Amino acid sequence: MAAPLPDNEQERLAALRSYAVLDTEPELSFDDVTHLASRLCGTPMALVVLVDEARQWFKSRQGMDIEECSREEGFCAHTILQREPLVIQDATADARFRGNPFVAAPSGIRFYAGAPLINPQGHALGSICVLDYTPRQLTPEQTRSLEALARQVVSLLELRRMNCEQRRLIAELRTSQERIDILQRATHDAIWDWDLKTNQLTWNPRLAELLGDELEHARSDISWWFARFHPGDRARVKDSLDRAIAQGASMWTDEYRFRLANGTWARMFSRCAIQRDAEGHPLRLIGVSLDISEREALRARVALAERMSSVGTLAAGVAHEINNPLAYVMANLNYALTEVREGRAGAPDADELTQVLQEAHEGAERIRRIVRDLKTFSRPADERMEWLDLHHTIDSAVTLAWNELRHRARLVKQYQEVPRVYANEGRLGQVVLHLLMNAAHAIPEGAADQNEIRITTRVDAEGRVLIEVSDTGRGIPEAIRSRIFEPFFTTQPVGEGMGLGLSINHTLVTHMGGELQFESEVDKGTVFRVVLPPPERLAPESAPPREPVPPPAEVAATRRGRLLVVDDEARVLSSLERTLGRTHEVITFERAQAALAWLEQGQPWDLILCDVMMPEMTGMEFHAALAQRMPERVRDIIFITGGAFTATAREFLARVDNARLDKPFDLQALRALVEARLKEVNPVRESPPSRDGAARG
Incomplete structure (x- = not known):
């Protein structure tokens, strides 16, 4: 149409x-x-x-x-x-x-x-x-x-048109102010004329917009203009311009940082024609300067998005690689501890060996928590809201920020009793992590005993849940407080921060139905406050759990089951065989194809513990194959995964309703899950043969 x-x-x-x-x-x-x-x-x-x-x-x-x-x-x-x-x-x-x-x-x-x-x-x-x-x-x-x-x-089209027009106009410029007037009517950029004989600088009204009231007090000599260049660029730009003049060039271009009236640094691009007399001696420079900060910021933001995506992918992949060996380390340590406690309690060195193994187990558990926190912050942005233990989310952010915090200030946690909040865990964790890093960077290194970063949680009179991150840093000047949530606003020199963090935090908190507030006093510190609405306002149809769900207690085996374990990591298989083999028959496979061929022989089985990410045939493909051949048994798969670090795997786990345990799993929770699922299935059921009746390799 x-x-x-x-x-x-x-x-x-x-x-x-x-x-x-x-x-x-x-x-x-x-x-x-x-x-x-x-x-x-x-x-x-x-x-x-x-x-x-x-x-x-x-x-x-x-x-x-x-x-x-x-x-x-x-x-x-x-x-x-x-x-x-x-x-x-x-x-x-x-x-x-x-x-x-x-x-x-x-x-x-x-x-x-x-x-x-x-x-x-x-x-x-x-x-x-x-x-x-x-x-x-x-x-x-x-x-x-x-x-x-x-x-x-549109900016490129405008710049293209202006460039064409400027090239045409600059070619016509000689000495008269009339040419400057033509340029002023043709473009909205800052246009200037530098007379090399008198060292005087004249400009058009656009410069007044860049410099505000300060233009009224500006001197007309060129030194005033150069004084506004960033100290890190001034010598380089002046040297570049001097070379162009001395070497007989007809044009000069460069980029540099330039201080605006509000004290921030803009990225400027200048181009000028160098007018010379008949003998080639330079007479004047007639040029134009463009503020290209927005264009450069957009490019930087896209680059930042790509870098963050890469970091997230890398973090998830690293977590997966750590989790596989960590799974069998923890399982074997748990097995060894049990053996020592039950079988060698009277040996002379049993106490010392138990202590060594207990310390190793505690260290592995600490690594498991760090990896869990890393996975939380590496997951891609999504819209999923869920009931969260607020203090757990904050502690995860503290774990990742700890190396930055400990060199700058004491960390004080002032947690009050608060209900669970209905929020997006990755987004809320990202906000808290950035506020902690912001607080750390507001305090110079080397005086940690004299400074403090405090995290406070509480419920206000309206039932809203508050997270406050306060520091004893340098504070925010009053002149820029109204702009700190603006995208790309920063008082840092170019290259030392794009000014996106607080803007992104403000957007994330707003999307979760909350507010991001702050109070600051120069040389005394800043408080950033995340205000989350009352939980029932965001999720009126479901009440939050009042208390965290306790870990499952040790469950005695109800009956001996036949369990299939499928994982490409041999040590994971052996550790699970040891752990579950006391109370159940455990059959292991390193390749999903081999497990599928075994099933198609009609062998009886109760449950399958299957990894998600495996070479050759993944757990997702295994699930699909079993769903085609034995659809009534597909829910008897329990997925064990070291990390769903691909979009396909994340979508799959969100879609299927199979039970799932993340590596490194808590063995008590694993046993409890197996026993609970065994109660739901009939004792050692015969599996029907495949449709064609043939076993496959």
Whole structure:
């Protein structure tokens, strides 16, 4: 279905033509944007689309062979009719697009999401869009990222147009102020004219916006301008400019940090023409300076997101690799302790050996808790809310931040009795971890005995649950307190923090229905306060457990069961055989295929303990194979996992209702789970043979 024309179609087309970009060659800056869009949204196709009278022309494309299509066949003609992103989860279900040839074709387009490219005058020039051959949807963060990239594309178009215009105008500049006036009308950037003979600097009104009232007190000599450069950049930029002047260059460009009126540092880009006399002696520099902080911050944010994703993946993978050996270490230690206590209690060295083994067991348990906390903070962002033990979540954050805290301050925990909170564990833990790190970085190293970081929990008069992280650090100056939750706002030099942490924390807490507040006094410290709404307001249909569920008590075996254990780690198998073999018959397999072949022989069994992540055939594939052959027995699998560190594994464990234990598991809990499940199954049932009646290897 063809889209109707916008009400301002003629003005929109005139605005589009003013950029002189249609049918131009590909440009790396636009290709970078579509590459980022494809990566951020996880789609095989991404386009920068400009919509003219009759067609949609692709300025940049990823995963698409054609360069343009007719306007009536395109999706983006609909996108330019609105200000918000257009998201089509399944084009075959949308009356506007189900007859579209790109949709109706075999393996056609199913998913589309496009953010309109709206220029400063409000005209929709086209869109940046992502497409897929399967139905899907975007997360809110992906939608916001797509809108941010749309603004970046418009900035690139504006910069491209300004660059073309500036090159044309600078070529015409000689000595007169009239040329400066032309530039002032053509661009919104800071334009300056430096007379090398008098060392005087003149500028246009845009500079007043950057410097505010301070411009009234500015001197007109160039030294005033250089004084505002960041100390780390000043000598380098001046040397670069001196070389360009001395070596006869006609143009000079550089980037540097520049102090604005509010005291923050902006990333500036300057370009100037060097005017010379007939003998080549330099006379004046006429240039333009652009604040490119937002563009650089966006790039840094995308890079940060990729780095954090990589760190999370690495952390989950490391946790998995640690958990496998840790599982058999703890199981063997527990077995050895039991043997010593029961069989060697009278031996002369039994007490000492028991103590050594007990200490080793405690050390392994400490590692298990650290790995558990690491897994919590490495899990990807999701929307899942659950009842949490608040103090457990805080303690997990403290564990990870401890190395930063202990060198700067004493840590004081002031926990009051609070109910369980209904929140997202990963998000809440991330907030507390960042507030702890923020508090630590507000205090210089070397005076830990003189400073304090305090964590307080309490319930206020309205029933809200409060977490307070206070420090005795330098405090926040009053002049910048109103901006600390703004994205990318930071008083740190460029390269020492992007100013995203508090903004992200504010967003995370808000998404959980809470508030992030703060109080600060210079040279005395700061208190950040996470205010979570009363639990019943967020989850009115389910009351929180009043007390944490105690660990299961030792359960006596009700009957001897036949257990199959499937794990690619031989030592895990042997430790479980020792642990469970006293009361049950345990049959072990290092390969899931071998276990499946054994089952298809019709052997009787009660329960299967199966790892999730294994080579050749995973626990997920084993589950699927058993569901096909013996669907009535598939719930008799108990999954044991060292970490679901892939998206597929996480989705699988969230979908199936099988019992699950994480490595390194508590052996008492394992025995209790086995006994509980054995009560639910009939004693040693005969398994039906496979459909074809043949055993498989």
